[in-house]
Amino acid sequence: MKTPDTRIDVSDEPSHDDLCEREQRYLLKAIKENIDLTDHMNDAVKSLKIVLAADRSIHEGQVNSLV
Secondary structure (H helix, E strand, C coil): CCCCCCCCCCCCCCCHHHHHHHHHHHHHHHHHHCCCCHHHHHHHHHHHHHHHHHHHHHHHCCCCCCC
């Protein structure tokens, strides 16, 4: 059974520039307060691995391992 499309209002969401500014402020805070960003970096690396595997899969036409 099909359901109709639902529109989600995101007008109150931050813009791309706002998100970039928030990231920059957090990085500055991390530097000033010596906050450990290891978990954030590990998550970023995992995300990049997923994106690269998906890209490779598209170009090769086969499933790729994330290992």
